Amino acid sequence: MKKFINDTVLVEEQMILGMVKAYPRHLKKLDCGNVVVRAEKKEGKVALISGGGSGHEPAHGGFVGTGMLDAAVAGPVFTSPTPDQIYEGIKAVATDAGVLMIVKNYTGDVMNFEMAAEMAEMEGITVKHVVTNDDVAVKDSLYTIGRRGVAGTVFVHKIAGAMAETGADLDKVQATAQKVIDNVRTMGAAIEPCTVPAAGKPGFTLSDDEMEIGIGIHGEPGTHREPVKKADEIVDMLLSQILEDIDYSGSEVAVMINGAGGTPLMELYIINNRVSDVLAEKGIRIHKTFVGEYMTSIEMQGFSISLLRLDDEMKQLLDAAADTPAWN
Structure with a gap:
């Protein structure tokens, strides 16, 4: 380690x-x-x-x-x-x-x-x-x-x-x-685990061509493992689960592309590119997008997508000024 x-x-x-x-x-x-x-x-x-x-x-x-x-x-x-x-x-x-x-x-x-x-x-x-x-x-x-x-x-x-x-x-x-x-609904995926310092070794293992779909923020198992796919295909898989859970049609949403700690911004923006296109195709309007690390899993290489269905009150509150170390 x-x-x-x-x-x-x-x-x-x-x-x-x-x-x-x-x-x-x-x-x-x-x-x-x-x-x-x-x-x-x-x-x-x-x-x-x-x-x-x-x-x-x-x-x-x-x-x-x-x-x-x-x-x-x-x-x-x-x-x-x-x-x-x-x-x-x-x-x-x-x-x-x-x-x-x-x-x-x-x-x-x-x-x-x-x-x-x-x-x-x-x-x-x-x-x-x-x-x-x-x-x-x-x-x-x-x-x-x-x-x-x-x-x-x-x-x-x-x-x-x-x-x-x-x-x-x-x-x-x-x-x-x-x-x-x-x-609000979220789903994530990971291609590499993280190492808890006190444990000294990764919490789970993935082969070089494998990814975990639906992983938790502590490295808990998700729905399944499968061979790594292109970013757009992974996004489609995750978004389909999110969109089945809430009827977002005709809605305005906030989007969060959250990095798990070890995923480069380059890749998060590639992911957001597909998320934005899919939502536009489905007539779901994006009020605001957040891309970055908000809730990580130490150095896990992974990401999650969160969609929040907004009303006028929530939009106003989301846009309200805030001043914290990680949000301003």
């Missing part, structure tokens, strides 16, 4: 410290673990907290800032943070307007965030949550009951965060987050 690290035990802490030192205008780190919060606390409005295992950078700390999250909690690589860490994050950002937790649908994340919410409620903090489940690839996985929460979660951060900035109450912010969840 070759990685630019010092010690496998210190990877997450040193990563968070480096992030905070890079963006002191946006972030500060709590003393209770790998929890980052806004450098200047938001007052009088609903606060948003999210998180999960490390290894998905810039998610989730990169989305802390004005217009998005108030706190992000990072567990070990691909492992949920503890309830105590999440609880400290909730306490640090809580306002009289309450706190919304945005949780990806992984068993450990859901359980630990819910436990943290119970702890916070015992302190008189009002906490509600939503669970993202945008991955259309598999109904259940090694980590979940039901669909996995993947890159579409970033749209939830953005749109719910923008709603919170308007001063809307907790019920409205939660309902807005849920509307995004109900209208």
Whole structure:
């Protein structure tokens, strides 16, 4: 294993410290673990907290800032943070307007965030949550009951965060987050695995001519493996699954082409070229496209496509100003 690290035990802490030192205008780190919060606390409005295992950078700390999250909690690589860490994050950002937790649908994340919410409620903090489940690839996985929460979660951060900035109450912010969840779908593929530093070896193996379709953001199996095809053919395969799950006809959408950490921008733009053409052929209008790394899997060579069906309110919130390390 070759990685630019010092010690496998210190990877997450040193990563968070480096992030905070890079963006002191946006972030500060709590003393209770790998929890980052806004450098200047938001007052009088609903606060948003999210998180999960490390290894998905810039998610989730990169989305802390004005217009998005108030706190992000990072567990070990691909492992949920503890309830105590999440609880400290909730306490640090809580306002009289309450706190919304945005949780990806992984068993450990859901359980630990819910436990943290119970702890916070015992302190008189009002906490509600939503669970993202945008991955259309598999109904259940090694980590979940039901669909996995993947890159579409970033749209939830953005749109719910923008709603919170308007001063809307907790019920409205939660309902807005849920509307995004109900209208976003994602599917991905990979041609090379990633290596968790503590494991020291790839989490799975693929032969030189093989790809995994429907892979998860922790390297979980997808729907199947097959020989590598041309980019356009892979896009068609993934988009067909997404478009079968929601009726996007006549809709306006936001598109996210998300790199898994080891895929060059050159290839992501080739992928977006085909996505854009297919949607145009089907009469689906693109309001805005995002191409880059938003929720990675360390250095996995892969990508995902997310489509979010928009209404006028969601368009306005998506376009609203935000200022975070990874979104501005």
